[in-house]
Amino acid sequence: MNEYGLLIGIIGAGLGFAVAYWIKGEISSQKIKAAEEDALRITEDAKRRAETLIKEAKLEAKDKLFKMKSDFDSETRETRSELKRQEKRLIQKEENIDRKNEQLELRESEIIRAEEKNKKKTEEIQLSEEKYNQLIDEQKKQLEKISGLTAEQAKELLIRAMENEARYEGAKLIKKIENEAKEEANKKAKEIIATSIQRYAGDFVAERTVSVVQLPNDEMKGRIIGREGRNIRALEAETGIDLIIDDTPEAVILSGFNPVRREVARISLLRLISDGRIHPARIEDVVKKVGKEIDVTIKEAGEQAAFDLGVHGIHSELIKYIGQLKFRTSYAQNVLQHSIEVGFLCGIMAAELGLNQKLAKRMGLLHDIGKAIDHEVEGPHALIGSKLAKKYGESSKIVHAIAAHHEDVPPSSVYALLVQAADSLSGARPGARKELLENYIKRLEDLENIANSFKGVINSYAIQAGREIRVIVESSIVSDEEVTLTCKDIVKNIEESLTFPGQIKVMVIRETRAVEFANK
Known part of the structure; x- marks a missing residue:
């Protein structure tokens, strides 16, 4: 029984060991299977995350490409519009140049016609002089035959007759020339005035065509110009006034012949500077508002002037x-x-x-x-x-x-x-018209120098702020008859050489004095 029990115990122990080993193997296989499942799940999660990251990266790349394309398209449109504006301005400048060339050609043809007329008149005058010389020779011969006077007496009478005839003919010729000048020389006068203005406009054109806007600092110049000059071009286009930004510290110059537009540009620029927002759209709005305000101001000023009077x-x-x-x-x-x-x-x-x-x-x-x-x-x-x-x-x-x-x-x-x-x-009136002292003195000196350049002038005095000049001539050199011609020549020289407002009165004075003393 003991052996049988021992055998049963050994068999039970073997069975237990076998069961334990089998159970251990099952548990290990389950753990391995679970581990494999976890590894597979982790791998699949990693794959999904990788795919998600790749998709996000592709989307982000597409967004960046789309944004870069949009920025490029907008810059391209702006560049094209700017090129179109520049092309339009160039076309306008070419048209202006063409018109000026046509005007110059017309003026040139008019000058040529005027020169031809003057040439014909000169030939007629020469023929008249030859005719007068023949008449004088005939008068000399007749005087010598008829008068019976000495040569000196005949010569004196002849000279008097010639003087009278020359004065009469000269007066007729001067009257004729003046009438023809009034009727035909309007265009020529415009050319002379234009030439005078070209030559001497620099002395006074600044005060008539320029306004100055003070800036808080020189950095503001860059903001007024804008990126690639957009702001300054927008200001010039909206106002029609040229903006000059140079080395002048803290100042911008507005240049233009239209004073109303220049005032609109000045006020608009001041408002833009005080506001700080300077860009083309803002410039357009401000210029329109200021233009409307100036129109109201203009109407009110005109009505007030009429009311005051x-x-x-x-x-x-x-x-x-x-x-x-x-x-x-x-x-x-x-x-x-x-x-x-x-x-x-x-x-x-x-x-x-x-x-x-x-x-x-x-x-x-x-x-x-x-x-x-x-x-x-x-x-x-x-x-x-x-x-x-x-x-x-x-x-x-x-x-x-x-x-x-x-x-x-x-x-x-x-x-x-x-x-x-x-x-x-x-x-x-004193103080009405403010001129620079040097310009004022220069104008008076120019007037006196012109008068002093004529033969027989002793002295000259510019008076009434340059509106009148009195010229004193030597009586022994300049005769009474020559005084009028001298006065006309001085007037002509002043008109051709100087630029002045209104009119200048020229008075030539010739005086003969006889002084004696009565003694007892």
Whole structure:
């Protein structure tokens, strides 16, 4: 029994060991299977994450490519639009150059025709001189035969006759030339004036065509210019005024002949600087707003001027032109204030003479109306103003007074002379027109030098702020007959050599004195 029990124990132990080993193998296989499943799951998760990262990277790359393409497209569009604008400006400049060339060709042809006319006139004068010389020779022979005078006496009589005849013919010729000049030489006069302006405009053009805007610092210049010059081009395009940005510290220069546009550009630039937002869209908005404000200011200024003078019934368009004179200067004198002064002076003088005061004031207020558009229309401002007044229903007396206030047409009424006198008074009063001292002195010296360059002139004096020059000549050198010719020659030389507002009176004085003493 003991052996049987031992055997059973051994068999049980073997069975237990076998069961334990089998159980251990099952547990190990399950762990390995679980580990394999975990590894497979981890691998699949890694694959999914890798695929997700690859997709995200591809999407991010596509976004960056799309953004770069959009930026490139926008820059390309801006560059194309800028090139189109530059091309348009170049085309406009070419058209302007073509028009100027055509005008120059027309002027050249006119000058050639005028030279041909002058050549014909010179030939006619030479023929006339030959004819006169023949007549003189015949008179000499007849005098020698008939008079029975000595050669010296005959010579003296002949000289007197020749002098009288020459004076008469000279007076006729001068009158004829003056009439022909008034009728035919208008274009030639314009050329002479244009040449004079070209030569001497530098002395006064700055004060008429330039405004200066002060900047808080020099860094603001870069912001005004903008990236690749966008801002400055937008300002110039919107206002029609040139912006000059140079080495002048903390300043920008606005240059243009239209004073209203220049004022719009000045105020717009000041507002943009104070606001700080300077870009093309903002520039366009500010310029439009300022333009509307200036239009209102112009209308109010014109209405106020008419109200101050008690002048009513002026056409609304003329009121606007009057208001525009607020932004126009002549030798630093405000033209609107000058016109109001002239209106008051005309009214005062008309009252003293028993004339219509309101009519005289109306003429004085409107006399310089042409200066509102003389930068746009060719011709003297007096004639431009007379055409404007006629266009908007002013009476013929007013139209004539405006046209005649600078002798562009001969004055034919008392009112026209009143406007001339009042215009001179307002412009010549002390402090009315501010000039640089050196320019003022230079103008007086030029006047006196021109007068002193003529034969027989002892001395000359420029008076009344350069509006009159008195020339004293030597009586033993310049005769009474030659005084008139000398005066005309001085006037002609002044007109050809100098640029000046209004008119300059030239007075040549010849005096003969005889002094004796009575003694006892």
